[in-house]
Amino acid sequence: MKKLVIFDLDGTLLNTISDLGNACNHALEQMGFSPHPLSAYNYMVGNGVRKLMERAEPDADSVTIDRLLAEFRAYYDDHCTDLTRPYPGIPELLSTLVSHGVAVAVTSNKYQAAVTKIINHHFPEIPFVAALGEVSGRPKKPDPSIVFAALSKHPTPKRDVLYVGDSAVDMETARRACVESVGVSWGFRTVSELRSAYADHIVSAPSDILPLAGIEQS
8 A cells, every 4th residue: 555645735735726817817817818728737747836827927037926926925815726626536536645644745846825724724633744936045856856845844765655646847846756646537637648648547537546545445
């Protein structure tokens, strides 16, 4: 049985795209730029909020990006749980893992304050051993530093770890960290992207993760 399952947050545990898109569109409109359809944000997110601003307005200079980022955070801090919801089956998956003695953690490129608020809001009963987001001085995924930070909080042999995510960034993070990767089909990116990123496994339902963790389903 695996001892630790590390999850990406956006597109893996939670469908956050509407709140992210609304916050970005708010920032764009405040600065006089045109908003994007919410569906466009599936391919803008995943590398942190600053990169999201750069993708949303690619011609903006660094000063404008700073202002967009400030507008985004001011809005998102107040609205990050408005429309965000766990994917079906995720609360049950987390509860089952914990009940079988498997530790769970979150590593996200979302800034730390938002990770903390969203996790506490949606999963207050889940005892995550780590819920890590972007902080100053730590590189973003696919750099594996955040995985190593999670392992420092809950030391676990790498052979006993699963890393679960919805994007090529996540699969590359797992590869660089030398842990087994699981790509999920219900997130923001495509199965073909996960395959191209050499996911060790691809699952179509949260319950499919249980046997990969060594838990038999009744």
